[in-house]
Amino acid sequence: MSTIPYVPSPAQRAREEYRRRQTVLSVLIAAASTAAVGTLLAFAVTGAPGWDRVRQSFLDPQIARDALPRVLAGLWLNVRLLVCCAVAALLLGLLIAILRTLRGPVFFPIRALATSYTYTFRGLPLIIVIYVLALGTPGLRLQGMPSVLVLGGAALVLTYSGYLAEVFRAGIESVHPSQLAAARSLGLTYRQTMRHVVLPQAVRRVAPPLLNDIVAMQKDVGLVALAGPIDAVRAAQIATAQTFNFTPYIVAGVLFVLLAIPLIAITDQVTLRAARRQSGG
Amino acid sequence: MDVLRCQGLRKVFGDQVVLDGLDLTVAEHQVVALIGASGSGKSTLLRCVNLLEELHDGTIELDGEEISAPGVDPDKVRRRIGMVFQSYNLFPHLSVLDNITLAPRRVHGRSRREAETRARELLDRVGLGAKADAYPDRLSGGQQQRVAIVRALANSPRLLLLDEVTSALDPELVGEVLTMIRDLKADGMTMVLATHEMGFARDVADQVCFLDAGRVVESGPPQQVLADPTHPRTRQFLARIIEAGRL
Ligand SMILES: Nc1ncnc2c1ncn2[C@@H]1O[C@H](COP(=O)(O)OP(=O)(O)OP(=O)(O)O)[C@@H](O)[C@H]1O
Ligand SMILES: [Mg+2]
Numbered sequence: 001m002s003t004i005p006y007v008p009s010p011a012q013r014a015r016e017e018y019r020r021r022q023t024v025l026s027v028l029i030a031a032a033s034t035a036a037v038g039t040l041l042a043f044a045v046t047g048a049p050g051w052d053r054v055r056q057s058f059l060d061p062q063i064a065r066d067a068l069p070r071v072l073a074g075l076w077l078n079v080r081l082l083v084c085c086a087v088a089a090l091l092l093g094l095l096i097a098i099l100r101t102l103r104g105p106v107f108f109p110i111r112a113l114a115t116s117y118t119y120t121f122r123g124l125p126l127i128i129v130i131y132v133l134a135l136g137t138p139g140l141r142l143q144g145m146p147s148v149l150v151l152g153g154a155a156l157v158l159t160y161s162g163y164l165a166e167v168f169r170a171g172i173e174s175v176h177p178s179q180l181a182a183a184r185s186l187g188l189t190y191r192q193t194m195r196h197v198v199l200p201q202a203v204r205r206v207a208p209p210l211l212n213d214i215v216a217m218q219k220d221v222g223l224v225a226l227a228g229p230i231d232a233v234r235a236a237q238i239a240t241a242q243t244f245n246f247t248p249y250i251v252a253g254v255l256f257v258l259l260a261i262p263l264i265a266i267t268d269q270v271t272l273r274a275a276r277r278q279s280g281g
Numbered sequence: 282m283d284v285l286r287c288q289g290l291r292k293v294f295g296d297q298v299v300l301d302g303l304d305l306t307v308a309e310h311q312v313v314a315l316i317g318a319s320g321s322g323k324s325t326l327l328r329c330v331n332l333l334e335e336l337h338d339g340t341i342e343l344d345g346e347e348i349s350a351p352g353v354d355p356d357k358v359r360r361r362i363g364m365v366f367q368s369y370n371l372f373p374h375l376s377v378l379d380n381i382t383l384a385p386r387r388v389h390g391r392s393r394r395e396a397e398t399r400a401r402e403l404l405d406r407v408g409l410g411a412k413a414d415a416y417p418d419r420l421s422g423g424q425q426q427r428v429a430i431v432r433a434l435a436n437s438p439r440l441l442l443l444d445e446v447t448s449a450l451d452p453e454l455v456g457e458v459l460t461m462i463r464d465l466k467a468d469g470m471t472m473v474l475a476t477h478e479m480g481f482a483r484d485v486a487d488q489v490c491f492l493d494a495g496r497v498v499e500s501g502p503p504q505q506v507l508a509d510p511t512h513p514r515t516r517q518f519l520a521r522i523i524e525a526g527r528l
Contacts, residue, residue, distance in 0.1 A: 182370035185331055186384035186436060187360035196383060200374045 060247045067239040067248035074235035075255050081153055081231070082221045086214050088157045093164025098194065100165070101172055114165070121162030126220055129155040134227030152224035160217050167209050171202030208271040215263050219256065232256070282309050284344060284440050284471045285330065291338035292325055292495075299325045301495030302339070307440070307473055312466050314482035314503070315475040317492035318518060323475035324367075326492070327442045330473070331364050344439060360388055363433030367445040369425040371417040371432070377404070378413045381432045389436065396435070403431045407461055423454030427461055434465075441465070443474035447481075459485075479522055483507050491515045 008016070045051065099107075099114035121129070134151040146154075175198045183193040203210075225234035232252045239248035285307040292300035299322045307313050315323045328334040330341060332348065332355040341349040348358045372380050381403070382396035391399075404410045407427050417425055426446055433441060443462065447455045459481055465472065466485055476482050482489055483503040490500040491512070499512040510516050 178366065178368060178370045179372065181328075181333055182364075182366060182372070184333060184356075185359055185362075185364040186432070187356055187388040188384060189356050192387050196387060197372055201372075204374060 056245075058246045058250055060245055063239075063243050063245050063247040064251050066243075067236065067251050070235045070239060071232050071248060071252050071255060074230055074232035075252075075259065077149075077229065077231045078218075078221050078256075079259065081149070081156075081224060082214075082218050085153050085156045085160070085221065086217060088153075089160040089164055089217070090210070090214075092157060092161035094168050094199075096161060096165035097168035097172060098199075100169055118162045118165050121159050122166070124159065126155065126159045126223060127226065129159050130223055130227055133158075134224070148227050149224070149229045152227045152229065156217065156220060156224065160213065160220075163213055164210060167206050167213065168202065171206035172198055174205055175201050205274065208267060208274055211263070211267040211270060215260055215267060218260055218263060222256075282344075283307065283342075284309050284311075285473070286342040286345075287326075287330065287339065288341075289339035290326070290329060290336065290341070292322070292329055292334060293337050299495055300329065300339075303492075303496055305473075305490065305497060307471060309471055310469045311487045312472045312474070312485055314486035314489045315473065315492055316477075316479065316482060316489060316518075321492040322495050323492055324444050327364065327444050327473065327475060330440075331362050331442055332358055333364075356388075360384075360436060361439045363436055363438035363441040365426070365429050365433050365441070365443045365446050367449055369417075369422070369429045369449070371425055371429055373417050376414050376416055377409070377420070377428050380417070380428060381435045384432070385435050400431070400435055403434060404428075407431060421454060422450045423457045426450065426458050430458075430461060430465075439471065441470055441472045443472060443476075445475050445477060448477055479507060479519075491518065493518070 048054075096114045096117055099110050100118070102111055130152055133155040134148045137151060138145055138148065179197055179201070180193055183197040184190075188196065222231055222233040225231045225237075230238070232255060233249075236248035236252035240246055283306055285305070287303060287305040290300045290303040290305075291298070303322070303326065305313070305326070315326065317323055325334060329336055336349055339349070340347055343358065343361065347353070348355075371377075372383070375383065378397060378400055381400040382391075382393065385391040385396040385399070386393060401410060401413060404413055407430075409424060409427060409431070412420060412424060412428070417428070420428065426449075430441075430443075430446070446462075447458050450458065455478070459478075462472070462474070463485055474486075486503050488500060489503045489506040490497045491506060491510070491514070492498070493514045499506055499510060499515045506515065507519065510519060
């Protein structure tokens with residue numbers, strides 16, 4: 001550490017001044033071009049011959065206000081479902097990924113099962129899983145059958161854990177074998193090596209794609225409504241049927257985007273951090 | 282007393298015989314240097330001794346106990362053998378201190394306090410006390426390799442295996458690692474080291490073994506093997522090294 005106060009040279013000050021000017025300039029240019037494009041778009045859309053009809057049936061402010069409370073109530077269900085399903089799918093996905101990496105003939109059946117799980121649920125359309133689970137299984141009339149909501153959530157968890165397992169597995173396999181050799185040479189068992197050396201590195205590396213899948217899941221939570229529970233999309237559908245106006249769907253759509261923004265922002269943040277770590281900065 | 286005794290070791294990769302009936306004995310407090318051309322099997326031998334590779338024939342004894350016998354738990358054996366790799370292999374997600382205390386805590390059941398006190402002691406001794414909380418990517422290669430050695434020492438191993446621990450380092454960083462190994466020798470640590478640094482082998486080793494085609498074809502005190510080799514393969518190898526200006 002030097003104790004001499006740092007005084008930038010004239011050349012360095014000139015360089016910094018130039019950079020500052022360049023930054024101001026590019027912000028101004030960006031603002032101007034955004035304004036121009038926005039104005040053009042607004043004219044093009046509102047000037048379209050069918051604009052008035054579209055505005056009436058999709059953008060009616062009164063209907064939007066009336067539908068909002070019900071759609072919001074539905075959205076609350078989406079949020080709760082998303083949190084529960086995301087946590088469950090992450091845990092199940094991690095478990096399946098670990099099972100798939102087990103070595104040795106003893107584990108062959110477990111490995112085969114985990115592998116076929118990821119093949120099946122990545123191939124199967126989510127809608128079919130929801131229908132079979134939420135509408136099919138109650139038909140069995142078993143004792144203590146969970147509600148349709150839980151069954152729909154389970155369908156979501158089953159499908160998404162298939163994807164998440166593959167992301168986790170990619171992360172586990174991206175950890176260099178020399179890390180395993182180092183851990184084992186210290187006397188750590190296979191399990192301890194996984195727990196303390198491989199998984200922490202793997203999860204850090206695949207956090208961005210994991211979060212991305214959770215963003216996708218956020219939208220698919222709405223599909224559970226197909227089986228009956230009233231979520232935001234279903235609430236909008238009901239409101240639309242009552243008013244013969246599509247505005248409630250727009251309300252639901254806007255709310256979904258608003259809900260996704262924080263999640264996407266976190267994903268971007270994590271991705272950026274991961275990229276910085278990779279480049280050693 | 283012999284710490285390590287290998288007899289008739291055989292290791293095959295596909296149809297390539299890498300170790301072909303190799304014998305090696307290391308007495309307590311002894312430092313043995315393995316030299317030999319690239320691909321002669323030095324790393325493979327060290328990995329076999331640490332049970333990181335499956336053996337295809339022969340026996341390995343550690344302190345008179347056969348560790349290559351069926352039914353021996355390799356995890357328990359590895360606790361008694363330290364290994365340091367060419368590429369350091371520190372855990373990038375753990376701080377220097379956590380790298381060092383991981384095995385003492387998880388394998389040997391030491392408390393965090395106890396393990397950290399000892400880790401700091403070891404770090405201070407090699408002049409890295411200030412780096413305890415740094416992450417590996419903030420250290421120079423020489424510092425990383427010294428941390429890797431400290432990590433192996435934290436298990437108080439009976440035997441330390443060093444696989445070309447300086448060959449990934451810039452020339453000016455080699456010295457600090459070699460000094461550390463010299464100090465270990467002075468402390469009486471039993472070591473087997475694979476190296477391309479003939480000068481260092483001459484300095485620090487009690488015995489030099491020349492490996493060729495999966496066997497020890499010549500071994501003895503460094504003055505003899507390095508200065509006055511008898512086997513033609515050893516002569517050839519050393520002539521090439523001298524030609525390259527590395528002795
Ligand atoms: N996992 C493996 N699979 C197949 N072949 C291998 C494997 N590991 C080593 N070998 C082969 O075994 C031979 C001996 O390798 P080894 O790494 O032990 O040599 P070395 O003496 O350490 O060489 P160097 O001085 O370059 O480190 C080489 O021919 C190498 O290709
Ligand atoms: Mg090698």
